[in-house]
Amino acid sequence: MPKHPITDARADGLMIGELSRQTGVNIETIRYYERIKMLPAPPRTTGGRRIYGPLETRTLLFIRRARELGFSLDQIRALLALGGPGKATCSEVCAIATRHLDEICSKIADLQKLKRLLSRTVAQCSSDAVPDCAVLDVLYPPAVKTNTTMRGKVNASR
Amino acid sequence: MPKHPITDARADGLMIGELSRQTGVNIETIRYYERIKMLPAPPRTTGGRRIYGPLETRTLLFIRRARELGFSLDQIRALLALGGPGKATCSEVCAIATRHLDEICSKIADLQKLKRLLSRTVAQCSSDAVPDCAVLDVLYPPAVKTNTTMRGKVNASR
DNA sequence: TCTAGTTCCTGTAGCAGCTACAGGAACAAG
DNA sequence: CTTGTTCCTGTAGCTGCTACAGGAACTAGA
Incomplete structure (x- = not known):
């Protein structure tokens, strides 16, 4: 039914390649952000592939924009924490x-x-x-x- | 006879600590420059310590100044090559x-x-x-x- | 002469912020 | 079943340093 490469599991949600294309952030960079805990580890398909929802996309775009504005990753981490559930x-x-x-x-x-x-x-x-x-x-x-x-x-x- | 820490071998020439003090370049950085061939490997004392002459001091000051002006090490390498024996x-x-x-x-x-x-x-x-x-x-x-x-x-x- | 204190040596690992592989598993389409 | 793509992990590289560890060489004082 879907002809775009939406793969497995829950049909909504992007795999890393699509996320990369939509955000303009390199695949390796996305995984790097996960490793250094800039991005939360997303759920996986049974095959072990990452699935990203709209929140992750939004967060990644935030990070990208902030990087373009020259914020350091630490500063961005702080900004994300402030914007997050705790509120500030x-x-x-x-x-x-x-x-x-x-x-x-x-x-x-x-x-x-x-x-x-x-x-x-x-x-x-x-x-x-x-x-x-x-x-x-x-x-x-x-x-x-x-x-x-x-x-x-x-x-x-x- | 000499009371300053001029050590061994030929009396003129600085050891790395003195060179560092005179040029304001960190000891580890000087060794790093040697490793990446920004600076030629200097002669050594019999004990294996580096001895630097005035040319090295001059070169190191050149590098430091160029770094302060934001030149990359590769650019500086090129500048040193141009200023060097080949002439340009x-x-x-x-x-x-x-x-x-x-x-x-x-x-x-x-x-x-x-x-x-x-x-x-x-x-x-x-x-x-x-x-x-x-x-x-x-x-x-x-x-x-x-x-x-x-x-x-x-x-x-x- | 022995000893303590300083300087030096090599080699390795770490920092930011990625990027680029290698080698293999999972998937879609023919 | 095969081919081709995407994905996975893990590791090493980039720039320009800096910071260790563990040891050797030197100096000065007792």
């Missing part, structure tokens, strides 16, 4: 999100510092020989300007 | 730096998108009960708004 206040949820927002802001600030430095440096590129390359000048420590040709002097036991 | 043009070095700069820029752009979305969302925090939390609304997929209390229905073998 919105401000607790916001606290996690705000902390994450702070992290994002400081990451942006760091990257912008890098960007300024690097683009200033790259702009000086001369296309000439390497010894005068501005990029290498920024990278190499300015102090030790010693002769680069002093190798293999010490010993060499072993 | 400044534009080759700049090519690597420019690619890295592009990565930084797109990371910044991504993070700023996140930042806007998250801060807009967090701003709506009501401090009230969870069901109406704006953060969770953003995270949860808008489609499936089904009853959350339908668990443990399918089967439960195993």
